[in-house]
Amino acid sequence: xxxDKVLIKRVHDYIxxxxxxxxxxxVVVGVSGGPDSVCLLNVFWELKSxxxxxxxxxHLNHLLRGPESDADAEYVEELAHQYxxxxxxxxxxxxxxxxxxxxxxxxxxRMVRYQFFGRVAREVGAQxxxxxxxxxxxxxTILMHLIRGTGMDGLRGMLPDIILDEGKDTExxxxxxxxxxxxxxxxxxxxxNKIIVREDMSNTMTHFMRNxxxxxxxxxxxxxxxxxxNSLLRTxxxxxxxxxxxxxxxxHLWDEMVCCQNTGLVIDTxxxxxxxxxxxxxxxxxxxxxxxxxxxxxxxxxxxxxTGALLLSPxxxxxxxxxxxxxxxxxxxFIGRNPENWCPFPSLTGEYELCVPGETSIPGWxxxxxxxxxxxxxxxxxxxxxxxxxxxxxxxxxxxxEGDVLQPLGMAQAKKLQDxxxxxxxxxxxxxxxxxxxxxxxxxxxxxxxxxxxxKVKPDxxxxxxxxxxxxPQS
Numbered sequence: 001x002x003x004d005k006v007l008i009k010r011v012h013d014y015i016x017x018x019x020x021x022x023x024x025x026x027v028v029v030g031v032s033g034g035p036d037s038v039c040l041l042n043v044f045w046e047l048k049s050x051x052x053x054x055x056x057x058x059h060l061n062h063l064l065r066g067p068e069s070d071a072d073a074e075y076v077e078e079l080a081h082q083y084x085x086x087x088x089x090x091x092x093x094x095x096x097x098x099x100x101x102x103x104x105x106x107x108x109x110r111m112v113r114y115q116f117f118g119r120v121a122r123e124v125g126a127q128x129x130x131x132x133x134x135x136x137x138x139x140x141t142i143l144m145h146l147i148r149g150t151g152m153d154g155l156r157g158m159l160p161d162i163i164l165d166e167g168k169d170t171e172x173x174x175x176x177x178x179x180x181x182x183x184x185x186x187x188x189x190x191x192x193n194k195i196i197v198r199e200d201m202s203n204t205m206t207h208f209m210r211n212x213x214x215x216x217x218x219x220x221x222x223x224x225x226x227x228x229x230n231s232l233l234r235t236x237x238x239x240x241x242x243x244x245x246x247x248x249x250x251x252h253l254w255d256e257m258v259c260c261q262n263t264g265l266v267i268d269t270x271x272x273x274x275x276x277x278x279x280x281x282x283x284x285x286x287x288x289x290x291x292x293x294x295x296x297x298x299x300x301x302x303x304x305x306x307t308g309a310l311l312l313s314p315x316x317x318x319x320x321x322x323x324x325x326x327x328x329x330x331x332x333x334f335i336g337r338n339p340e341n342w343c344p345f346p347s348l349t350g351e352y353e354l355c356v357p358g359e360t361s362i363p364g365w366x367x368x369x370x371x372x373x374x375x376x377x378x379x380x381x382x383x384x385x386x387x388x389x390x391x392x393x394x395x396x397x398x399x400x401x402e403g404d405v406l407q408p409l410g411m412a413q414a415k416k417l418q419d420x421x422x423x424x425x426x427x428x429x430x431x432x433x434x435x436x437x438x439x440x441x442x443x444x445x446x447x448x449x450x451x452x453x454x455x456k457v458k459p460d461x462x463x464x465x466x467x468x469x470x471x472x473p474q475s
Contacts, residue, residue: 007181007188007189008047010180011047011180012047014160014179015047015051020161020173020175021051021175023051024052025051025053025126026053027044027053027054027056027127028058028117028121028126029041029055029058029129029130030058030060030129031076032076032198033079033197033198034132034198034200035183035187038132038190038195039178039186039190040130040178040186041057041083042189042190042195043177045083056124057076057083058087058129059072059073059088060089060091060092060116061092062092062112063092064094072200073091086124088120088123092112094108114164114174117129117174118164121172122172126172127172128175130175130176130177131175132178132186133178134181134185135180138157138158139218139229140213140214142157143213147213152239152242152243153243155236155239156236156243158176159240161173162174250282250283256268257272257283258283260290263336264335264336265287265290265291265333265335265336267332267333267335269332272310273310284303288320292324298322302321306320306326309333313448314328314329316328316425317427324336324337325338332344343430345433346363346433347363347433348434350398351396352397352398354367354395354437356371356393357369357370357371361472362435365397365470366470366472367397367468368467369468370465370466371388371463372463372464373463373464382447382448382469384447386445386456386466386467387457387458387461387463389462389463390454391439391465392439395439397438398436399432399435404417404418404443407452408450409456410453420446421434424449424450426449434446435447
């Protein structure tokens, strides 16, 4: 078997091993005109009947190299005609996109290109978009991630199959069938088949990070280890196997603690809090993948702010990337784009007289009141201490009323309850459901937020009243 046939067989086996294509798929092949993408197209042409697929060629003219870019587009169009394949060629001003979105030129080109692939896939009814990334691209990508700072996912490098969501209720699989072959292999394949390819002169410009890594860093690393590429790829392969196990375990945890709703996600923070920090972070990263289809713009600081929210009181709202917000409930998080519309508290109507001391059941809550002498423990959240003599035993739980006032702990003057709730940033839709503990004369506690200054425990307090709210799951 010739080396060229060996390459085709290797690609075929890799496609089967990674389930990149199923019979009946329409595959959009991204062709730039260089040896990698042209090799990919030729290999797919050879395998078309065996794989039982339809092919569609796509080329984006980035308008970055003037006449050379136009010549690339003409070349790809002629190549598609030679194979008798349908082709879509579009021009896009990547420079304008780059200036508008404040990303690197390389990133702008990639983003515009993938948006283009998504449109073509949608228009032709394709399930897969194939690109010509090789093992050399994989090595360069891993080094780029390492230089910029990365975790295990970055060291794993590019995956053979990922799902991209380009909006409009459309998603497609981006597949990389050449990740196991080298750039040298693709060039040899084109030479063997007498295919003249286009050369992109911008690949020699070292002010692009990938080019600098290819031309400057990699030769230096190979001077220490002539087999450096394969060594790095073996590391990537080992990490991929570890992360596959990790991802399966994360999915198991996810199914136990996350409930998906139309408006977002509800997460059981008791279960999340019990996990190792590394697992907590993986769950938080998966949130973005689930709600936005991407972890783009998500940095370690965002993940750390989410795990830090495990210590926040109910009612707090945290802003996250991609327009998402996290609302803290009692042992629950709600994450979505309008968390203010979700309230973690049950409806509260009427008045409920508290048994002091003792236990009282009200809709959604168990309220436990105990009296103790000399205790000075400082509770927080849904538990509070009061001077029993000042608070008394004639206590009720109710919702807010017009004209309610409170003298918040630490303040010298009373203020309207409405103003307090606004200042405390309690979402508007939550305010009617927050339990208020009150005497016949005044509110003594906005449960979960603040007690009244006039009933606080003082140095001369002889007996302390402790009140605790415990949520009761609603059927």
